Amino acid sequence: MSNPYAGRLILVVDDESRMVRFIQTNLEMDGFRVISASNGLEALEKVRTELPDLVILDVMMPEMDGFETLEMIREQSDVPVIMLTVKGEERDKHQAFTAGADDYLTKPFSPRELSDRVKAVLRRAGGTSAARSEPIVVDDRLQIDFAQREVIVEGKRIKLRPTEMRLLYHLVENAGWIVPNEVLLQKVWGPEYVDDVQLLRIYIAYLRQKIEKDTSNPQYILTERGYGYRFVKFGEK
Numbered sequence: 349m350s351n352p353y354a355g356r357l358i359l360v361v362d363d364e365s366r367m368v369r370f371i372q373t374n375l376e377m378d379g380f381r382v383i384s385a386s387n388g389l390e391a392l393e394k395v396r397t398e399l400p401d402l403v404i405l406d407v408m409m410p411e412m413d414g415f416e417t418l419e420m421i422r423e424q425s426d427v428p429v430i431m432l433t434v435k436g437e438e439r440d441k442h443q444a445f446t447a448g449a450d451d452y453l454t455k456p457f458s459p460r461e462l463s464d465r466v467k468a469v470l471r472r473a474g475g476t477s478a479a480r481s482e483p484i485v486v487d488d489r490l491q492i493d494f495a496q497r498e499v500i501v502e503g504k505r506i507k508l509r510p511t512e513m514r515l516l517y518h519l520v521e522n523a524g525w526i527v528p529n530e531v532l533l534q535k536v537w538g539p540e541y542v543d544d545v546q547l548l549r550i551y552i553a554y555l556r557q558k559i560e561k562d563t564s565n566p567q568y569i570l571t572e573r574g575y576g577y578r579f580v581k582f583g584e585k
Contacts, residue, residue: 353470355379357380358375358466359382362406363406364406367455387411388411401470403429404429405430419447431452434454445550450473450510468541472514486582512554518535523582529576568580
């Protein structure tokens, strides 16, 4: 099957030249264009000047690590980012997503897994045309502006990340109904992620931090334990 994302420009950021060559060779064989940077400052410059479609960013780099680099990238760009590390601990995964990563890949990985993850993230980044022309009024406290990728909480506009926006969109589109975990994972992240319930929990927590008055007692995004989540039916609160 041909690669529908062939020709997309990928920036690989890693101080290990061997890893850069491995990634570059395999992605180019799949039709991607690849450029590289060996440190965080060089990566920031190339994000500004080359406008890559996706960044593969190693965590363990000297001077400025991947988390710091990602935070600085997020100050200037919404480019999708896949974090790359030898670590597989839950706190590192959480830190990557908190800093604004779109995915997290642990070394070692196969060429197929790398390519599948890159395609999945590009698919999501180009994906949901969730925009509506007018903000959705949930109640007097909360409005949702998908066109601007924002929520308006007590009159204050708060930006949503692309993944947060897609997740909220699928919840709101089914307001009043329970959406199963696997359905949300497939629609927001893709079929490769249907078993990653922890990933879903992390992003539900991010959304609640942005829209709920009390995250320990959510009023908008309700948990249906062991099954999924439900966005409150408008006017039900």
